[in-house]
Amino acid sequence: MTTSAVGADLRRGPFAVGDRVQLTDPKGRLHTITLEAGREFHTHRGRLAHDDLIGAPDxxxxxxxAGVEYLALRPLLSDYVMSMPRGAAVVYPKDAGQIVTMADVFPGARVVEAGVGSGALSMSLLRAVGEHGHLYSFERREDFADIARGNARAFFGVDHPAWTVTIGDLVEQxxxxVENGSIDRVVLDMLAPWECLDVVADALAPGGVLICYVATATQLSRVAEAMRDHGGYTEPDAWESMVRGWHLEGLAVRPQHRMHGHTGxxxxxxxxxxxVTPPLRKRRPAKGAYGEDGAAADSGTFGEDAEFTPEELGERVPxxxxxxxxxxxxxxxSTTSD
Structure with a gap:
């Protein structure tokens, strides 16, 4: 007899006390509630008893x-991360999906993540590595780490056994x-990932993947050049993804006016x-991209002395x-649910 995967019992079967349920009203508005016996969900258009949902199928x-109908469904992970309490900005589901796929995060993988933020990406990584892998997360701020742990605990129902959260700087901790050469994948969501390339190189197994999530083109250029200069990494690849939904109403099929544009x-x-040294690059660099010494041109704009802070990069700091x-x-x- 096999035991259920972590959190699987919360994803199937009839609704039960403690389950999170997403209610969709006739106008498509979403409301997320946690079921409790005897409680009610109130709006200006009437009341809905939680007891009417407890025991009902997904x-x-x-x-x-008032006779208003609501569609009741368990929220998907993508729904949950967009509505959960957050301190730091979350990695959007479109980017989390790209990270899991393009970094080839597999069941049983040993993954390092920095930083944790509100835990959105951590939950996707934990889903991917499963109980037989391990996620080592590093976060400088203890309050952010507490929020991430609380969000993950609410989603999985327990503290995930494959997750270790360390408070402190990745370079130091x-x-x-971890042992040198023991890590399969590294995910860096931080202001200055180029500062971590040496310790990441020590931790990664040969062939291991490093993927960085950065907000601005200046950060992207800086980390790409640092990867090349290091000498222990392959030629980097970079991209961004944009998601545009479509309006579906009879023959009025068109792109939605709003879309998820640039996130990172x-x-x-x-x-x-x-x-091993990387093969010599054969393509000719863009004219003016490098100075005579091989350094990136205009490095003074965002070079060694530049201050990469959330405020300088236009990030809204809570x-x-x-x-x-x-x-x-x-x-x-989490204490009440326990």
Whole structure:
């Protein structure tokens, strides 16, 4: 007899107390509730008893006291990460899917992640590695780590056994956390991933994949040049993805007016075997791209002395008060459910 995978029992079967349920009203608006016996979901258009949902099958339709119908479904992971409490900005599902696929994160893989943020990408990585793999996550801020743990615990129902979260800087903590050459994949979602290339190279097994998620073109250029200069990585590849939904109404089939445009750039490279140097690049660099010494042109604009901070890169930084409130809410929720 095989045991159920972590969180699988929360993804199937009739609705039960403690389940998160996504309600869709006739106008397509979404409402996420956690089922509790005797509780009610209130809007200005009536009340819906949680007891009407408890024991009902997934994908059911229920009416509130005013006769308004709601479609009730368990939220998918992509739904959950967009509505869960967050401190730091989340990695969008479109990017998380690209990271899992293009980095070839497989069941049983040993993966390193930095930083954790609100845990959105961590949950996708944990789903991919499964219980027989391991995810080593590093986060400088303890409050962000607490929020990520709380969000993951609410989604999986338990603390995932394949997840280790370390508070601290990746460069300082990674060498003492994992053995050299033991890591299959590394995912860096941070301001200055080029500062970590040496320790990542030590941790990665030959052929292992490094994928970085960066917000701006200046960061993308800087990390690409650092990968080339290191000498222990293959030629990097970079791209971005944009998702545009479509309006489907009879013959009025057209692109939606809103779309998920630029969220970030992804850049990948692979670890070469020890002592191996990458083949000489054959293509001719763009004119003016490099100076006489081989360094990137205009490096003073975003070179060694540039200050890469969330504010400088246009990132909206949450206030300490907001982080304390969210941290308290996720920890209190997990304690109550226990």
């Amino acid at each position: 994908g059911t339709v229920v009416k509130n006291t 990674l060498p003492s956390t 750039f992804l850049i990948t490279t692979r670890r070469l075997a020890p002592g 206030s300490d008060k907001k982080i304390r409130r969210i941290r308290r809410s996720v920890t209190e929720t």
